[in-house]
Each structure stands twice: as C-alpha cells, then as structure tokens.
Amino acid sequence: xxxxxxxxxxxxxxxxxxxxxxxxxxxxxxxxxxxxxxxxxxxxxxxxxxxxxxxxxxxxxxxxxxxxxxxxxxxxxxxxxxxxxxxxxxxxxxxxxxxxxxxxxxxxxxxxxxxxxxxxxxxxxxxxxxxxxxxx
Amino acid sequence: xxxxxxxxxxxxxxxxxxxxxxxxxxxxxxxxxxxxxxxxxxxxxxxxxxxxxxxxxxxxxxxxxxxxxxxxxxxxxxxxxxxxxxxxxxxxxxxxxxxxxxxxxxxxxxxxxxxxxxxxxxxxxxxxxxxxxxxx
DNA sequence: GCATTACTCTAGTAAATCGATAGGGTAAAA
DNA sequence: TTTTACCCTATCGATTTACTAGAGTAATGC
Numbered sequence: 496x497x498x499x500x501x502x503x504x505x506x507x508x509x510x511x512x513x514x515x516x517x518x519x520x521x522x523x524x525x526x527x528x529x530x531x532x533x534x535x536x537x538x539x540x541x542x543x544x545x546x547x548x549x550x551x552x553x554x555x556x557x558x559x560x561x562x563x564x565x566x567x568x569x570x571x572x573x574x575x576x577x578x579x580x581x582x583x584x585x586x587x588x589x590x591x592x593x594x595x596x597x598x599x600x601x602x603x604x605x606x607x608x609x610x611x612x613x614x615x616x617x618x619x620x621x622x623x624x625x626x627x628x629x630x631x
Numbered sequence: 632x633x634x635x636x637x638x639x640x641x642x643x644x645x646x647x648x649x650x651x652x653x654x655x656x657x658x659x660x661x662x663x664x665x666x667x668x669x670x671x672x673x674x675x676x677x678x679x680x681x682x683x684x685x686x687x688x689x690x691x692x693x694x695x696x697x698x699x700x701x702x703x704x705x706x707x708x709x710x711x712x713x714x715x716x717x718x719x720x721x722x723x724x725x726x727x728x729x730x731x732x733x734x735x736x737x738x739x740x741x742x743x744x745x746x747x748x749x750x751x752x753x754x755x756x757x758x759x760x761x762x763x764x765x766x767x
Numbered sequence: 768g769c770a771t772t773a774c775t776c777t778a779g780t781a782a783a784t785c786g787a788t789a790g791g792g793t794a795a796a797a
Numbered sequence: 798t799t800t801t802a803c804c805c806t807a808t809c810g811a812t813t814t815a816c817t818a819g820a821g822t823a824a825t826g827c
Contacts, residue, residue, distance in 0.1 A: 496716075496719060496720070497719040497720050497742070497746065498813095498814070498815085499814080499815065499816090500814085500815080502720070502742050505741055505742050505745070506740075506741065506742060509741040521772090521773070521774095522773080522774080523773090529733070530733040530734075531733070532815085532816065532817085534816070534817065534818085535815065535816055535817085537774080537775085538776095538816095540774095541774085541775070541776085544774095551773095551774065551775095552773090552774085552824085552825095553772085553773060553774050553775090553822090553823050553824045553825080554771085554772060554773065554774085554823070554824030554825035554826085555771070555772050555773080555824075555825045555826060556772090556773095556824095556825070556826090557772075557773055557774070557824075557825080558773080558774090559774090570745065580632075583632060583633040584632070584633050584638065597665070597666040597667070598666075604642075605641055605642065605645040605765035605766070606633070606638050606641050606642060608765060609641070609706065609756075609760060609765060610633065612756050612760070613753055613756055616752045616753065616756060617749055617752065617753065620745075620748050620749055620752060624745060624748070629741035629744060629745060630741070634784095634785070634786085635785080635786065635787090636785085636786080657801090657802070657803095658802080658803080659802085668786080668787060668788085670787075670788065670789080671786065671787055671788085673803080673804085674787095674805095676803095677803085677804070677805085680803095687802090687803065687804095688795085688796095688802090688803090689793090689794050689795045689796080689801085689802060689803050689804090690794070690795035690796035690797080690800085690801060690802065690803085691795080691796050691797060691800070691801050691802080692796070692797090692801090692802095693795075693796080693801075693802055693803070694802080694803090695803090
C-alpha cells in the first residue's frame with residue numbers, strides 16, 4: 496500500500512509543476528487546494544527540500560518551488576524519498592538491499608524470483624515517468 | 632512491502648508443488664524445511680484451504696496437499712488471498728476498490744494515473760506466473 | 768527596527784497492522 | 798482408544814502510520 500505521505504507528496508509536486516510561473520507557493524495554498532493537513536504536508540515538503548527536489552524561500556512571499564524542470568524529476572526519486580524501497584522484499588531491493596534470514600539460497604527462492612520480476616517492471620515505469628508526464 | 636504471511640504462503644505452496652507424489656505433507660515438515668513458525672504457518676495454510684487452493688487430511692498420515700495442478704494455480708489468486716489488494720491505492724484496485732475521500736476527480740489525479748500503470752503491469756506478471764513457474 | 772509571515776524542528780500519540788504465541792478442542796486414522 | 802494432526806480463538810508486544818501540538822527562527826516589507 497502506498498502511504499499517504501507519498502500520495503500527498505506527489506500531489507504537491509504536481510501542483511507545483513502546474514504553476515505557470517516558478518514562484519514560491521505557500522504550504523497553506525497547496526494544503527487547501529489538495530485537501531492535505533498543513534502540518535503533515537509541511538514535513539513532507541521538508542524532506543523533498545532536504546533531498547534537493549524542492550527549494551524554499553522564507554518570509555513574506557515565501558514558499559516552496561521546484562528546483563528542476565518537471566521533465567527532469569523522475570518518479571523513482573520521489574518514490575524512494577517518500578515511500579522508501581520500490582521492491583516488495585528487501586532481498587530484491589537495489590537501494591535498500593537486505594538478505595533474508597530465513598532463506599538459505601536467494602537464487603533458489605521462489606519469492607525472490609517473482610518479486611524480482613515485479614520490481615523490474617515497476618522500476619521501469621517509475622523511471623519512464625517524470626513529473627511532467629503526470630502534470631498534463 | 633510483502634508481508635511474511637504471503638512470503639511464507641508462497642514458500643509453502645512451492646514446497647508442496649515440488650513433492651513427487653501428491654500425498655499430504657504435515658505442517659511440521661514444511662515449517663522445519665522452510666524455517667517458518669509452525670503455528671503461524673498453520674493459520675496461513677488454513678486460509679489457503681478455506682479458499683480452495685489446498686486440501687487437508689486429518690489423523691495419522693495426514694497433512695496438506697494441492698487441490699489443483701501447480702500450472703493451474705495463478706499468483707493472482709495467492710496474492711489476493713494472502714496479501715490482499717494488488718494495487719498500491721484502493722482507487723485503482725479491481726477487487727478492493729474504494730474511492731479516495733480527498734480526491735475530487737479520479738481521472739484528473741496524478742497518483743491514480745501512475746498507480747494504474749503500476750497495477751496493470753504487476754497484475755500481468757502475477758497472471759502469467761503460476762506455481763509451476765516458480766517451482767522449477 | 769519591528770511586526771508579520773512563513774519556514775524549521777522536536778515531541779508525542781492514537782489507531783492500526785504485523786507477526787507471532789498460547790492453549791485448548793476436535794476429527795480421523797491405526 | 799490412543800495417537801496424530803488439523804482447527805479455532807484469543808491475546809500481545811513491536812512497529813508503523815498519520816497526524817497534532819507547540820515552540821523556535823529566519824526573512825521580508827514597511
């Protein structure tokens with residue numbers, strides 16, 4: 496299941512991408528428009544900022560804005576930052592790999608085999624989908 | 632993330648599919664061989680039984696066995712029984728559909744659009760993968 | 768400067784889910 | 798009639814999720 500965190504994050508990013516000008520947008524504006532708790536959204540945008548997806552400006556006329564063009568922001572980045580691993584099991588994860596304790600041989604494991612296929616496919620979708628694709 | 636329940640369920644099914652003869656296999660045998668808590672496995676096999684995937688036989692020489700040929704047991708069935716919805720959000724789920732409360736228009740929703748693609752792909756993999764495919 | 772605005776950060780918490788564990792009950796086979 | 802093994806219910810600690818509260822700090826405009 497996709498967490499609300501990720502869901503809200505994507506919605507906020509799309510909202511920013513849809514702005515005509517690249518001016519800072521206040522959290523409260525996004526929060527109202529997308530029906531997201533303001534405080535919760537605050538923490539989400541903060542992580543996106545800390546990881547180079549968003550920039551922010553303080554004070555009057557401040558807010559958040561995209562640091563890159565929507566077409567250059569890939570869904571893999573967003574998913575990994577907000578949701579964590581893309582794989583359904585750690586033993587097939589690229590960025591969050593962990594060995595299964597109960598499994599003697601990964602290569603002989605049916606779950607591994609199946610989930611590897613799923614990960615490959617899902618990853619390809621996220622790689623080929625940019626923020627621009629979602630904003631049309 | 633895939634739950635242990637599903638993971639163990641798949642492993643147990645593969646174990647059963649790999650048996651030469653179609654004789655009942657005791658829970659304790661599967662549990663030891665696959666490093667799964669016996670009691671936990673018990674409840675998993677029970678759900679698979681209640682939903683027509685497995686049969687069971689009581690008493691001495693009893694145990695669980697597949698009700699169908701491995702090639703006729705699709706991963707969609709197994710995943711839905713043990714893991715639940717295949718989709719990452721309820722609003723793109725076929726069997727567990729639910730409308731998002733915060734979303735005014737599903738067709739205009741970026742998350743919906745993205746997750747629909749993911750679900751289609753994942754579903755296709757599960758549909759095209761049978762227990763037989765995983766047992767080789 | 769100084770008030771306003773808006774971002775930043777730290778805690779905490781209610782609710783749900785997960786992954787078991789415990790223990791007794793019941794049916795069937797030898 | 799004893800053994801074996803399936804069947805069912807209840808409980809429980811740990812973790813995660815989705816927020817909420819509240820205080821602090823940095824810019825901006827007048």
